[in-house]
Amino acid sequence: MIRTLMVATALATLASPAFAETITVAPGEDAQDRLQEALILAEPGDEIVLEAGRFGLTDGLSLDVDGVVLRGAGMNASVLDFSAQRGAGEGLLVTSDNVTLRDFAVENPQGDGIKSKGADDIVYSGIRVTWTNGPAATNGAYGIYPVESTHILIDGCEVSGASDAGIYVGQSSRITVRNSTARSNVAGIEIENSRKAIVELNYVTQNTGGILVFDLPGLPVKNGGEVLVRNNLVANNTTANFAPPGNIVASVRRGTGIMVMANDTVWVGQNMLYDNPTAPIMVIAYPLAFDDPEYNPYPREISVDWNIVDEGGTDPQFEGAAQLLAAFGGALPPVMWDGLEDPEMTTLMVHPDLAGWSVNLPKQGAGIEAARPGPLDAGAIGQPISIEGWGAPEEMDARL
Amino acid sequence: MIRHVSILAAAAVTLAISAGVHASPPPVVHDWVIQSDKIPKKLSEFGFFQDWRGREPSMDVVPYRLNTPLFSDGATKLRYVYVPDTAVAKADGPGLLQLPVGSALIKTFAFEEGDELRYIETRVLLHRADGWVALPYVWNEEQTEATLALAGARREVTTPYGERISYRVPNKNQCKECHGLNGAVTPIGPKARNISAEWLKAFLGEVPEGADTLPMWEDRETADPAAAARAYLDVNCGHCHRQGATASNSGLDLRWENDDPHAFGVNKRPVAAGRGSGGLMFDIVPGNPEASILVYRMASDEPGVAMPELGKGTVHEEGVDVVERWIAGMPAK
Numbered sequence: 227m228i229r230t231l232m233v234a235t236a237l238a239t240l241a242s243p244a245f246a247e248t249i250t251v252a253p254g255e256d257a258q259d260r261l262q263e264a265l266i267l268a269e270p271g272d273e274i275v276l277e278a279g280r281f282g283l284t285d286g287l288s289l290d291v292d293g294v295v296l297r298g299a300g301m302n303a304s305v306l307d308f309s310a311q312r313g314a315g316e317g318l319l320v321t322s323d324n325v326t327l328r329d330f331a332v333e334n335p336q337g338d339g340i341k342s343k344g345a346d347d348i349v350y351s352g353i354r355v356t357w358t359n360g361p362a363a364t365n366g367a368y369g370i371y372p373v374e375s376t377h378i379l380i381d382g383c384e385v386s387g388a389s390d391a392g393i394y395v396g397q398s399s400r401i402t403v404r405n406s407t408a409r410s411n412v413a414g415i416e417i418e419n420s421r422k423a424i425v426e427l428n429y430v431t432q433n434t435g436g437i438l439v440f441d442l443p444g445l446p447v448k449n450g451g452e453v454l455v456r457n458n459l460v461a462n463n464t465t466a467n468f469a470p471p472g473n474i475v476a477s478v479r480r481g482t483g484i485m486v487m488a489n490d491t492v493w494v495g496q497n498m499l500y501d502n503p504t505a506p507i508m509v510i511a512y513p514l515a516f517d518d519p520e521y522n523p524y525p526r527e528i529s530v531d532w533n534i535v536d537e538g539g540t541d542p543q544f545e546g547a548a549q550l551l552a553a554f555g556g557a558l559p560p561v562m563w564d565g566l567e568d569p570e571m572t573t574l575m576v577h578p579d580l581a582g583w584s585v586n587l588p589k590q591g592a593g594i595e596a597a598r599p600g601p602l603d604a605g606a607i608g609q610p611i612s613i614e615g616w617g618a619p620e621e622m623d624a625r626l
Numbered sequence: 627m628i629r630h631v632s633i634l635a636a637a638a639v640t641l642a643i644s645a646g647v648h649a650s651p652p653p654v655v656h657d658w659v660i661q662s663d664k665i666p667k668k669l670s671e672f673g674f675f676q677d678w679r680g681r682e683p684s685m686d687v688v689p690y691r692l693n694t695p696l697f698s699d700g701a702t703k704l705r706y707v708y709v710p711d712t713a714v715a716k717a718d719g720p721g722l723l724q725l726p727v728g729s730a731l732i733k734t735f736a737f738e739e740g741d742e743l744r745y746i747e748t749r750v751l752l753h754r755a756d757g758w759v760a761l762p763y764v765w766n767e768e769q770t771e772a773t774l775a776l777a778g779a780r781r782e783v784t785t786p787y788g789e790r791i792s793y794r795v796p797n798k799n800q801c802k803e804c805h806g807l808n809g810a811v812t813p814i815g816p817k818a819r820n821i822s823a824e825w826l827k828a829f830l831g832e833v834p835e836g837a838d839t840l841p842m843w844e845d846r847e848t849a850d851p852a853a854a855a856r857a858y859l860d861v862n863c864g865h866c867h868r869q870g871a872t873a874s875n876s877g878l879d880l881r882w883e884n885d886d887p888h889a890f891g892v893n894k895r896p897v898a899a900g901r902g903s904g905g906l907m908f909d910i911v912p913g914n915p916e917a918s919i920l921v922y923r924m925a926s927d928e929p930g931v932a933m934p935e936l937g938k939g940t941v942h943e944e945g946v947d948v949v950e951r952w953i954a955g956m957p958a959k
Contacts, residue, residue, distance in 0.1 A: 262799075367902075
């Protein structure tokens with residue numbers, strides 16, 4: 227039995243849930259079995275500690291016990307190395323609630339990095355997921371990947387090399403992604419088919435696209451919206467797209483800063499955007515054909531408030547870019563809209579200091595070749611919006 | 627082949643029972659072990675088998691087979707169901723048999739080695755008062771006992787196709803990845819629609835409506851291609867690719883009863899496939915299996931691409947063929 231009861235800890239925490247244990251796992255021989263057994267035998271309240279060092283793993287790990295803390299000695303000290311992984315779709319899978327993952331790294335998983343599915347009240351703190359060979363289509367899709375969950379807090383994490391999105395939150399609600407770095411992924415941070423999300427204080431750089439807020443058709447959880455993107459540094463997202471075709475992010479153009487596709491109520495403000503040469507801020511409808519009667523492909527109630535932005539689209543990755551650049555005097559204005567909207571709704575409101583342009587597509591699903599570019603005709607930013615109840619609940623901060 | 631083994635097993639039961647007349651009373655299953663909250667360290671603690679080697683089932687441990695079985699690297703599977711004599715199993719139409727508390731499903735995975743059938747692992751599903759529990763037991767080299775392997779294991783085996791592979795015994799959590807539905811563990815195999823009417827009649831005393839409708843796997847060449855393929859996808863993929871299960875977020879629903887073509891992949895774009903898309907645009911392109919992600923992922927054995935994600939160290943060529951044939955026969959748009 228690998229459970230070692232730390233008597234001192236137990237005595238010191240009599241007031242806390244009964245007999246929470248600390249189980250320490252060291253790297254070395256049989257790390258796969260020892261760590262997986264610890265994850266299976268843990269009981270709610272237990273803490274599993276990864277000692278410093280490199281854990282060579284051959285299969286995916288999984289955790290299905292509520293209320294467990296999995297803690298390493300630091301994101302550069304305790305490394306779960308999946309370079310020799312032979313099975314499973316991700317490095318670590320979490321399927322239980324109230325789990326805290328902190329201070330360790332996942333390197334070179336064959337599929338996704340850490341996936342948490344149906345895992346409510348989860349904290350990712352100081353987690354690093356890295357594909358060490360840099361951008362490559364053969365890397366896994368997502369680094370940090372919570373999906374179908376309520377209450378997600380991602381703080382102080384770092385992801386690089388993901389062939390889809392570094393930090394991807396899908397089909398979830400009440401989400402905070404902050405103080406994190408997303409570097410050299412196709413998408414830095416992506417919020418998809420989700421509600422009540424706050425993305426703030428992140429450094430998003432050298433991706434193909436920086437921060438994406440997407441709503442897609444045909445998924446079990448639909449109608450994404452209520453997303454706040456503020457106080458992020460979104461810079462130098464100029465990596466050529468390396469996503470395998472077929473995935474929606476494969477269509478993201480190199481040099482996209484913050485991109486909103488479809489969605490209802492998104493607020494983008496107080497960000498610094500530099501060197502995102504296709505479009506620092508892009509707001510578009512879902513561009514493909516779809517077969518989902520409940521899906522609204524148009525962006526609605528999108529507020530682009532004050533942001534610090536450079537001159538804009540200096541090297542746009544569009545057909546006919548040269549003509550566009552000539553027409554706009556050398557750089558496309560920072561806010562790009564495809565011109566498509568739900569006639570019943572307000573689509574886009576933009577701070578008066580920010581210039582923009584419209585592609586003026588004739589209809590949803592039309593290609594860029596049908597563009598009739600012109601100046602942006604959007605409403606001015608309106609009343610402040612309420613973000614009451616957005617983001618992870620504050621009490622989750624106590625677990626950081 | 628699988629039927630052949632089941633018949634052998636059934637014959638063994640008969641032999642054992644007749645032999646039992648001369649010896650001690652026939653061994654019975656240890657109901658208290660199934661129904662306790664303990665996790666036995668050895669498979670033998672359950673008393674599912676008369677012998678240490680797990681070859682001869684005890685009383686009321688009934689062998690069965692599925693019309694279309696789940697592929698596990700070509701392993702021969704020996705399936706048994708046990709229901710305590712104080713309770714009865716019921717049908718639920720064409721769906722899962724309703725096995726009362728105290729029941730167990732026992733499945734041994736084995737590979738032929740010369741003339742020997744070498745046991746690798748035996749998985750048990752126990753219906754306890756607070757729900758189903760899934761446990762993996764791994765057989766020793768001497769084939770004399772199977773020991774709990776919560777963390778799973780890997781074993782070198784030679785598949786019936788002659789391929790030497792590292793066979794993965796799933797860990798306890800991975801059991802739930804396939805057997806999980808809405809957060810709880812559930813059986814997935816014994817559905818009336820995928821079991822012969824004859825067996826159901828003997829086991830339940832009735833043949834439920836909609837029973838025995840999935841084609842027999844060995845008849846796949848002559849069966850309706852759609853039925854053969856949909857049966858295969860239901861059994862091999864539908865426990866994850868449905869709402870409430872592990873792959874629900876994909877939006878793909880591969881269950882037999884789903885009749886929405888978009889939901890079973892026709893012209894459906896991938897959601898979170900990553901490099902699993904193989905550069906292809908849709909899960910199923912009618913008339914064009916080469917352009918269908920479903921086929922691409924089934925035909926891969928590379929982690930991160932391969933489907934299913936678990937229990938697969940080798941490609942099931944016959945399975946790929948069945949699905950290819952079905953897609954090829956769909957009218958192209």
